[in-house]
Amino acid sequence: MIPNIPEIKNPERFGDVDLPREKLEYALSEALKKVDKAIDYFGPTLFPTEYSKGNVYNKMENVGGWGCGFWTGILWHAYELTGNDKYKAAALAHIPTYTKRIVEKIGVNHHDMGFVFTPSCVAAWKLAGNEEAKAAAIMAAEHLATRYHDKGKFIQAWGAVDDPKAYRLIIDCLLNIPLLYWTAEVTGDKKFDEIAYNHFNSTIEVCCRADASTYHTYYFDPKTGAPVKGVTHQGAFDDSAWARGQAWGVYGPMLTYIYKKDERALTVFKATTNYLLNNLPEDLIPYWDLSFKDGDGEPKDSSTAAIAMCGMLEAVKYMDESDPLKVIYVGAIKRMMNTLIDKYISKDVPESNGLLLHQVYAKPQGIGVDEHNIWGDYFYMEALHRLLDPEWKLYW
């Protein structure tokens, strides 16, 4: 459903503060020290694991999961922010690994083609005109489209597409569908746009609750396509809001808004964002599930803050000065970024080869808890980039 936009409960928490450019530049220079260290460690064709152990990412090949694209994407941000060709060369060196992965269908039996191929290959096409990267990204979009079910009009997240027990979408996929919108634009094949927009509509219909919190995953009936039930995978409870899922529900609608100019997407963004802002602890960096509060002894997930900041930074571009929420979002962005720079960056952790501390991959599964997660590092870099250069052109 399209939820009503919740009122911001304590707007004074999001009042304007200073976020000087020098502080952003300092944060960037600290981030680049870690990026430089990581380039040396991973070399031209290896990638960080999705989450660190003891704040150290291990090495992996580009053969699975949903994290590799974020490392290449971090390199693209570093290149754009510094103009230093070593970052461009490092990002371009990755491209053959993406080609191999999609041509040979290695570790691609899931929906995360957008996360993997957009910040890496679409960016390589947009920033360097790299034809190999463009071809790999289009192939990834074609593969993603094979997971679309007309019954229910959604892209199946995980599992075999002919497995009726796996017949569900997850809110995260709102960040995978920009790959389809982009492919429709560059190929002229409207099928990709239709699949993406249908998936967006199905997702907001089932994942948004009346109070603007979100379900993580939602099952459909494979025979009729009717929505069946919402369940969590990475959240605390089926009916709670898993923090990062809520953040995907903040940034995701803005990415559809860019391509479709559908005002309902902006409404969903405002609703999910206000729910998130109303459920933040004292320092504005969320716990891994929004049902937890200060004193509950649960870990923070700083990746949620980074993703939500990117969504808000995109949205304020389109909001009228007279919209009272605009000033709230600008205040929230500045306060969250101040806190991340003051308390969550890894500069004082010498062994670390990542950027943001205190992220959570999947608490119920016990993986990547209170560690670096490569997506949080990526969206932190994107948020820094957006703040340093409001004219930044999206990779998504």
Ligand code: GLY
């Ligand atoms: N897309 C999976 C996650 O956010 O953990």
